Amino acid sequence: MTDRAGTPAQPSDLIDVDALRRAYYELKPDVSIPEQRVVFGTSGHRGSSLNTAFNEDHILATTQAIVEYRNAQGITGPLFLGADTHLLSEFATTTALAVLVANEVRVLVDEFDDWVPTPALSHAIIKYNREEHGDQADGIVVTPSHNPPSDGGFKYNPPHGGPADTDATKWIAERANEIIADGLKDVRQAEPSGVETYDFRGNYVADLENIIDVKAIKDSGIRIGADPLGGASVNYWQAIAERYDLDLTVVNPDVDPTWSFMTLDWDGKIRMDPSSPSAMASVVARRADYDILTGNDADADRHGIVTPDGGLMNPNHYLAVAIDYLFRTRTGWRKDAAVGKTLVSSSIIDRVAESLGRRLWEVPVGFKWFVPGLIDGSVGFGGEESAGASFLRFDGSVWTTDKDGILLALLASEIRAVTGKSPSELYRELTERFGDPVYQRVDAPASPAEKAALGKLDGDAIAATELAGEPITAKLSRAPGNDAPLGGVKVQTEKAWFAARPSGTENVYKIYAESFAGEENLREVQEEARRIVGDALKGA
Incomplete structure (x- = not known):
């Protein structure tokens, strides 16, 4: 950094x-x-x-x-x-x-x-x-x-x-x-x-009342800040405020092709990533001014949620809270509607889904995998660890089949209005019930040949039986939800997991890892992930 x-x-x-x-x-x-x-x-x-x-x-x-x-x-x-x-x-x-x-x-x-x-x-x-x-x-x-x-x-x-x-x-x-x-x-x-x-804006904004409890938001009187980060949602947020009479401020309505008002991302580049603490630094600095403060990227398919008590929420944390809230409040959804997540999203979602009595539907990286389930109502919510998600209308019918950052940002206000608690406060309650995982993505160098081999690697090629001192319970190269290839591998234990996937643009592979046993265990998982993948690639 x-x-x-x-x-x-x-x-x-x-x-x-x-x-x-x-x-x-x-x-x-x-x-x-x-x-x-x-x-x-x-x-x-x-x-x-x-x-x-x-x-x-x-x-x-x-x-x-x-x-x-x-x-x-x-x-x-x-x-x-x-x-x-x-x-x-x-x-x-x-x-x-x-x-x-x-x-x-x-x-x-x-x-x-x-x-x-x-x-x-x-x-x-x-x-x-x-x-x-x-x-x-x-x-x-x-x-x-x-x-x-x-x-x-x-x-x-x-x-x-x-x-x-x-x-x-x-x-x-x-x-x-x-x-x-x-x-x-x-x-x-x-x-x-x-x-x-x-009229894209008029049709979209008018329909929001069929998927978000805008009346509850208005009646609560909560103060909302929405920062489009110079993106396409700028006039949508103003239209939402006016149509539903919300106490909603468009924090920064400026649109500038150079994005000169942004703070630099982790690598020193200007990048409109609402899930990045560095890119969202100027937004987070205003968290005390609002009950809910949100950000969107340039095309508004991603969301960032900022609360007064928690700052910028980790995307995985917010997905878990959103899932827990939605499946408890959306009574018009099918009783068998599943919780959709990508395999590199947090396992706290697995535990939330189990507590709700809902089927977990795990798919490879890419929002396209959620499309059929959202269309037929068999998936109530589909979300990615990269802060992209969508869900069904109140009546269980499809809303969008692409990620909707405006929707997920508005949902944070509904959650605050209905529960009286911030999403970050609700996440802390979830960790008290299910454990407090630590999650990180890191990169490891890989040649083009190694990347190609990793993309085709079969879980059975992994010889290891333990990960960070725990017995390995699964070695996956296909998604449990739809049996589609992962383009990599995922290795799980009862307390931790890692997934490895080749980068599409750089000579590295990505290691996603999570542990319910603390930071030290996560480092051990990451170190062993490099060794396990390296050994498997040698034999590939």
Whole structure:
């Protein structure tokens, strides 16, 4: 961690807006270079135009590929198009619109030329398709989420409203790279005209009363602060305050493509991560001014919860509190609705689910795994350790199939209003019942070959029988919830666990670890995790 973490950004930390614009339009990718290819991760294609990873050619080709994909899938309804506040999002939206219009796709953009949070786009797709127009809608959201200001992102959401699965993204990426390699000859472009509009904000905000007890929040009179961190939720929070007459202040309404008002993240970069104590330092400093204070990232799919008594909550802690509260209060949900979590989320969630008499549904990393369960109501809540989650409406029907940071932030206010206690106070009560785990993610070096081997490693390849002095109870390479590959391994004991997964962008692998036996035991788990994984990779 840099010693500047948590301090205000200085002029030398800011992006050169003109250089970023020039690079987007002038630099031409060479797809024979891996770093310059279109590559879809768990949340779309991301990169910076400065290193020729997110440029006009990428977006022209990717949009054309999406058009061809939706045609092949028989998707003939409207395509909802939204974007966050990153500078490259503005340029990429203009590029995409020219391709979509030329291909005679019915595009719906924001009625007020506003930014569109990821959950608002997912909500729009689901709403249209629920109304049964005789065709199916899908969408594109232009966002690199919480990534630095120099980055851009481009994400496709099919008719289910959530992140596209790997079958779709693999096809789209491969086709986009073919188009670039062929000189963009297959790309159709036209001057956008006659584009339809949609009130993303109005529809989303008006519907919140069907999933959040806004009356309880209003009647309680609690003081709420919401910091959009310069992101797409800025006008949504003001609209929520006005529609539901809440004592809610938009703490910082500024939108600046350089994010000059941010404090630096742990590594000295500007990153709009509401789960990071360093990125949220200026927000946390105001915790005494509000009963609940929240933050969102640039596309508002992540949440950060700040309380007067606890500061910024660890995302795992808040997920446990949210699950405990929701499954006790949402009587309209199916009695067999499961608790959804990723395998690298805290095991205190397992214990909360068991106490509620609810089935735990563990899946690999990636919110896309929760989509089917949220759609049919068999999963009441789906959450990731990285501060992303969504849940069902009061009546047990689907709300969004993508992460919703606005929703989870509002839920914190409902919890405070209904229980009279802060979420951090409720988490302390959970630890008194279930134990107080310590959790950390660290990185370990790995070559590309080792990363590839780890991604395919079978749990049976692990020879160890003990972890930090405890018998190993499970060695997993597939998720118990849906039997999908983890892209790594997870090793468990009664008191602790670790999971190892290769990084998609760096020559490291990630070790997630947790212990209910204290900090010293956690360090021992982490040390043994490196040895266990190392031994397994030698034999792979």
